[in-house]
Amino acid sequence: MKIKYFVYALLTIGIIGFIGYRITENKSGEGDAKDSKGKGKSISVNGIVATPATFDNNLSLSGSIEANEQVEIRSEVSGIVEGIYFKEGSNVSKGQVLFKVNDLELRAQLRQTSTREGLASENARRAKLLLQKEAISQEEYDLARADLKSAQAQSQLIKAQIAKTSVRAPFSGRIGLRSISPGTYITPAILVAKLVNTGKLKITFSIPEKYASQVKTNTTLTFKVAGSDEKFSATVYAIEPEVAIATRTLQVRAIADNKTGKLLPGTFADVELPLDIIKDAIVVPTEAIIPIQNGKKVFISSNGQAKEIMIETATRTDATILVLSGLKAGDTVITSGVMSLKNETPVTVTIK
Numbered sequence: 001m002k003i004k005y006f007v008y009a010l011l012t013i014g015i016i017g018f019i020g021y022r023i024t025e026n027k028s029g030e031g032d033a034k035d036s037k038g039k040g041k042s043i044s045v046n047g048i049v050a051t052p053a054t055f056d057n058n059l060s061l062s063g064s065i066e067a068n069e070q071v072e073i074r075s076e077v078s079g080i081v082e083g084i085y086f087k088e089g090s091n092v093s094k095g096q097v098l099f100k101v102n103d104l105e106l107r108a109q110l111r112q113t114s115t116r117e118g119l120a121s122e123n124a125r126r127a128k129l130l131l132q133k134e135a136i137s138q139e140e141y142d143l144a145r146a147d148l149k150s151a152q153a154q155s156q157l158i159k160a161q162i163a164k165t166s167v168r169a170p171f172s173g174r175i176g177l178r179s180i181s182p183g184t185y186i187t188p189a190i191l192v193a194k195l196v197n198t199g200k201l202k203i204t205f206s207i208p209e210k211y212a213s214q215v216k217t218n219t220t221l222t223f224k225v226a227g228s229d230e231k232f233s234a235t236v237y238a239i240e241p242e243v244a245i246a247t248r249t250l251q252v253r254a255i256a257d258n259k260t261g262k263l264l265p266g267t268f269a270d271v272e273l274p275l276d277i278i279k280d281a282i283v284v285p286t287e288a289i290i291p292i293q294n295g296k297k298v299f300i301s302s303n304g305q306a307k308e309i310m311i312e313t314a315t316r317t318d319a320t321i322l323v324l325s326g327l328k329a330g331d332t333v334i335t336s337g338v339m340s341l342k343n344e345t346p347v348t349v350t351i352k
Contacts, residue, residue, distance in 0.1 A: 055281035063205030173197035
């Protein structure tokens with residue numbers, strides 16, 4: 001019995017000792033956590049003082065360069081190509097004959113219909129004289145007139161087909177590589193070449209719907225293309241009348257001169273679109289912004305501690321971003337070490 005009581009006593013002492021150890025460890029952990037939160041240790045960070053300034057609100061966008069006019073050259077009639085009158089990659093003028101399809105068969109048909117038209121015209125003339133003498137009925141005269149009109153329409157149809165055998169440039173521009181040769185049997189399905197007007201080029205781009213009210217026609221914008229540092233200018237001349245539901249963007253189109261031929265259709269353009277000039281704007285460095293699920297936030301220094309502030313932003317440049325709401329003039333915005341900060345973390349700010 002004494003041994004049994006002795007064992008119980010040892011177990012009781014062990015349990016009490018373990019509980020005391022855990023209490024001590026928990027207090028120590030709380031102290032460490034308290035210290036890790038910065039209650040007793042200040043973090044050195046950089047910051048800026050938010051100062052109102054005039055901001056030229058420019059929107060950076062990606063656009064595509066398109067030809068002012070572009071068309072695929074095809075033949076409307078089928079037949080043998082008897083002549084090609086353009087040089088690949090050269091400039092052509094509006095109305096210039098590009099190629100000719102053989103029209104011998106059509107001209108033979110035209111002579112045949114012309115003969116029929118002449119006969120029908122003579123029959124109609126005689127029928128009119130007979131009608132005046134009441135030698136025939138009005139119905140017979142009407143039939144003669146109908147035959148004449150039918151013959152005339154047939155002649156006009158063949159003349160139109162003959163005209164289509166000479167394919168002309170619908171506008172002035174540069175013609176591309178051809179896919180036919182003299183003697184080729186051509187059909188309307190065959191692409192002969194592409195004609196492009198590159199004297200002027202269109203720049204098409206889309207802007208977020210929140211900027212829709214700030215874009216106006218006749219606005220001058222600048223853009224760059226890959227492989228060149230030269231800035232080109234263009235003028236907005238057309239705006240889509242509605243916002244695209246799928247993307248919530250508004251499509252805009254500008255036109256630019258390309259007299260030097262440096263710009264090519266199909267390339268991308270980095271567009272700088274000027275919007276309204278904002279006075280008393282708050283602008284902060286991009287490294288101060290922390291993207292989160294519901295928007296963006298920054299940390300400011302308040303009474304020696306970091307304070308989390310939700311903000312609304314707008315235009316972004318390479319180094320800064322425009323803040324619409326959340327910050328006010330005089331706030332000290334923390335710009336370094338922001339990812340490791342929490343609310344009420346003690347900070348020592350060095351103003352840059």
